[in-house]
Amino acid sequence: MLRDLLIDRELFGKIRKEILKDQNEDDSKLEMDLFEKAVLKKLRKKRSLKKFKKKGVNRSDLKEIIELADIVSLEILGGPSNYQIAEEHPEWCNNCGACCKESSPIFIHKDEINALIMFNPDLKPEIIQNRLYEDHFQFKEDKPCKFYDPEIKRCKIYDSRPQVCRNYPLMMIGVGNKTRNIINLRYNCNYAVNLVLEKSMMLFDEAIRRLE
Ligand code: SF4
Ligand code: SF4
Known part of the structure; x- marks a missing residue:
């Protein structure tokens, strides 16, 4: 429900399908589930749902907001690009080395x-x-x-x-005849998890603003 206040459901489905079409293997699905769980855990600490329960907002709304933050740039809502957010927070990288060891x-x-x-x-x-x-x-x-x-x-x-x-954790992919920058949704990358968390908080706040 909250996500529908931000993006047309059909458009969201189309973008998601395009971006994920090459990543449908079981490993990627598992990786993405773990990633979204890691973000959800942090998002629930940052944005309490209690106060919005009467308006019908629930846990599945948070999950949908995270799915949107995974793949869509906030630029479509006049917000910052993935690069701008990442550049402002180099401290999110904890130098774990997973990107160098596993890419x-x-x-x-x-x-x-x-x-x-x-x-x-x-x-x-x-x-x-x-x-x-x-x-x-x-x-x-x-x-x-x-x-x-x-x-x-x-x-x-x-x-x-x-x-x-x-x-890293941003990467370019070809979608149709365009290139898009997307976030590598690796659950053990603190940088990627926090980047999606930050986007999720901004999207959540904007959706609530529109709801009210
Ligand atoms: S995996 Fe992420 S957090 Fe770890 S070193 Fe690479 S960019 Fe930094
Ligand atoms: S993956 Fe890139 S940053 Fe990491 S060790 Fe290799 S060259 Fe260096």
Whole structure:
């Protein structure tokens, strides 16, 4: 019910289907369930439902708001982009290293290759062409990325790391003929969980404002 005050149900369904169409495997579904549970736990502490119960607002509304925050940019409501929110809160990253240990492939755009190799000549044999996207390369070894140093919990090529690593937990995907930035909904990424939580709080407040 609250979500319907923010976005047309049909439009929401269409966006969700487009974005998730390549991620329908069981692993992704489980990952997303765990992710949404982690956000819901925090959201219930931040936004009490007691006062809105008489208006028919309940727990399923919170879940729907989180689903919306997962995939839709607040820009459609005149709010900040995912990048703006993420940039303001670097402290949400707790340097757990999960992104460096579990991501695959780690994309490197063809325009990044020269600079990357210029600063790290030893990297050349570590980079291979990506099979699906001709404009992209990737590290030969990942999961964990060979350049993650678990001792100091830091990237060994931090200053020249690929753009995809700089943007994490945001990532670009192609939807139709457009590109969209979305949040990698990894439940063990504190940065991603807090980013969706922040968006969920903003969406909840806006929906309540419209309800009242
Ligand atoms: S971006 Fe997320 S997964 Fe990566 S180190 Fe930070 S909190 Fe961990
Ligand atoms: S290049 Fe560095 S930042 Fe990127 S995945 Fe590897 S260790 Fe992490």
